[in-house]
Amino acid sequence: MQKAILITGCSSGIGLVIATDLKQRGYRVIATCRKPADIETLQQKGFEVVKLDLDDSDSIKQAAEDVLALTGGKLYALFNNGGFGIYGRLNTITRRQFEQQFSTNLFGAHELTQHLLPAMIAQGEGRIIQTSSVMGIISTPGRGLYAASKYALEAWSDALRLELHGTGIQVSLIEPGPISTSFSQNVNQTQVDSPIHNPPVAKRFTLPPEVLIPVLHHALENPRAKIRYRVTMVTKLMAICKRLLPDRCMDMILRDKG
Numbered sequence: 440m441q442k443a444i445l446i447t448g449c450s451s452g453i454g455l456v457i458a459t460d461l462k463q464r465g466y467r468v469i470a471t472c473r474k475p476a477d478i479e480t481l482q483q484k485g486f487e488v489v490k491l492d493l494d495d496s497d498s499i500k501q502a503a504e505d506v507l508a509l510t511g512g513k514l515y516a517l518f519n520n521g522g523f524g525i526y527g528r529l530n531t532i533t534r535r536q537f538e539q540q541f542s543t544n545l546f547g548a549h550e551l552t553q554h555l556l557p558a559m560i561a562q563g564e565g566r567i568i569q570t571s572s573v574m575g576i577i578s579t580p581g582r583g584l585y586a587a588s589k590y591a592l593e594a595w596s597d598a599l600r601l602e603l604h605g606t607g608i609q610v611s612l613i614e615p616g617p618i619s620t621s622f623s624q625n626v627n628q629t630q631v632d633s634p635i636h637n638p639p640v641a642k643r644f645t646l647p648p649e650v651l652i653p654v655l656h657h658a659l660e661n662p663r664a665k666i667r668y669r670v671t672m673v674t675k676l677m678a679i680c681k682r683l684l685p686d687r688c689m690d691m692i693l694r695d696k697g
Contacts, residue, residue, distance in 0.1 A: 441467040443510045444659070447491060447551070448521030450477035452620030453570060456648040457518065457655050458486065464656075469506055471521070493521050493547025494539070503554035512558045516566040516659055519548040524585040524622065527629025532584050536629065544588035549595060564607040568658050569596050573616040573674040576681055580695050581635035600666065609664045613654060614678075616671030617645035644673050 444461060448454040449470035462468045462485070470481050471491035481488045489505045492498040506514060522544040525536050552567060559565040574582055575589035593612060600610035617637060628634040654668045669675045680689060 440513075441465060442515040443467040443469060443513060444516040444518060445469045445471065445489075445506050445514060445555070446518040446520055447471045447493065447548075448570075449481060449486070449488075450474065452622060453615070453618065453648045453651055454518075454520045457520070457651060459484075460649075460652045461655065461659075462486065466659075467510070469509060471502060491521070491551075493543045493551070496550060499547060499550045500554060503551060506555065507558055513562065514555060514559055515562075515564070516568065517552060517555055517559070518568045518570075518655070519552065520570040521547065522570065522588075524582075524626040525629065526581050526585060526626050526635040528581055529583045531629040536627075537584060540584050540588050541591065544585075545591050545595060548592065552599070559608055560603075560606050562607075565609075566659050566664065567599065567603075567608060567610045568655070569610075569612050571596070571612045571614045573614060573671070573677055575612070575614055576674065577677050577689070577693060579693050609658075611658045611664050611666060611668065613651065613658070613668045613670060614674050615651065616673030616677075617642075618650070618671070619645050619647050644671055646671050 444466050446454055446458050446461075446468060449458045450472040454470070458468050458470045468486060469489055470486040471489050472478055472481060473490065473492045478488050478490060487509060489502045489509075490498065491502040523540075525532065525540045548569065559567075569592055571592055572585075572589045574586040575593045578586035578590070596610055596612050603610060623637060626635075650670060654670060658664045658668065669678055680692065684692075
């Protein structure tokens, strides 16, 4: 029987690339997105699609019910990939924007996982994978809100992993650095007259989303999945620096240079 995996945020980028690969690999992929046009596009590509708005509790509950109905309660894996970014200096960010950022990047993942966990635990095996970021390791000027949501996702994932010990469900985080998707173009900027951009040097280390394919294969199929998958040189270097360097040295590396 095909193993079923639910992937959030499949309209483009990492979600679409991974969904396409895993479908070709023989998984039963259930893709989610929010916009009707994206749902139609994914259906035309041959995907089973469930509508999901991570900012809406009713939508999350309905999506979970639809997924369990489609799979007969046999969901092997959940890839919490959906998310977006709000960039801007912290003094320009409202409480409402804080709530929006955390609603999609953390609260939605929590609610969806909460609804699906009983069925996954009953099977005695499964995988739950989160898309975090290098910004789940470091925080930089103008990206503090987005980083805060990813730091929180990391803590949530760590606790979930510990709580699920002995259930047969393994929990992993993927921490990409610069990836060539539409994410940066779709970021909500709070300072339109002074937007936050990646430094020019980042282009040198940017990789295509396909680099995550072998990572997902390992996280889904290896008997001992890694707790964290650090993808791109930027993430690996920042993780080493964060572990070895004093905080003030890290500040010198990460603070604005302009």
